[in-house]
Amino acid sequence: MRRLIRIDGNAEGTPFRRTVSPLGGGMLAQFLWALPLAVLLWVAAAWAMGWLP
């Protein structure tokens, strides 16, 4: 079944499609791991440059 879905690529809404869709939704969820890391980096940079009290 999975192999068929892989070949025709038209299985909208199937679990496989949702899991590996290269362009599909879930963008917000992807940002959830990037945002805290970015904030941590900038706080650390502010600390290193003496911008924090």
Place this chain on the structure above:
Amino acid sequence: MDVHAALIQPFVEFEFMRRALVACLALSVGCGPVGVLLVLRRMSLVGDALSHAVLPGAAIGFMIAGLSLVVMSLGGLVAGLVVAILSGLVARVTPQREDASFAAFYLISLALGVLIVATHGSNVDLMHVLFGTILAVDDASLLLVVSIATLTLFTLAVVGRALIVECFDPGFLRAVGGPGAVVHFVFLTLVVLNLVAGFHALGTLMAVGLMMLPAAVARFWADEVATLAATSSAVAFASGYAGLLLSYHADLPSGPAIILVAGGVYIVSVVAGPRGSLWAKFMPRRHLEA
């Protein structure tokens, strides 16, 4: 010497150590996932080639504006992308494979860069460009490195899934209408950007060290892509921290100290890592018995 004085005091006491530590953190966050993707795409040596390819652009920037951060970075970025594009072009229009064309262009770039710096600067400038000085990272350099790491994070958040699919099944990406060529170019741009960031801290010769060694280490400790990326970033930061301390206490050059610590972790991982190491191969665990 107590633990606090050995492990924490240098970073509390000296601003240059704090800047170097945060530069290592930013490089780790950016280079970790990019290095893993390079390993998964079997492009590890392409990263090395691109790190040398950055040199002539940075050297031309140096020739135009001296040790100007922005001009050298832009020059490095342009030179790295030009080499990547030319290598890809030669590989597509001639029978030569991409690894050979990358090797040819990076050697030309490296020689050109060293020639430009050597004829227009002093030996000190040449050493700075080749080996970097992470302890001399100033506010502007740190902001550049952190900005590149942030850009890398958000770009990976947007195209990470397509990048991973392209690693394992490029045919599937094409079948579902994914922009394979665009994704590949975005990825190469990320590689060059992170090498430009690493070049300011570790020089062109070792910029790729914090990208490839931790990624190679991660393959012996993890299986899934997300875990590989996290492991790679953690190993890179731990190597940076330990290398800075080693450099501080033993009065060693900081760049080689950082890369050698990462190299030590790699050798330990090859011997004793839980996944595919020599230990796992020659001392397999016993099968469960009923």
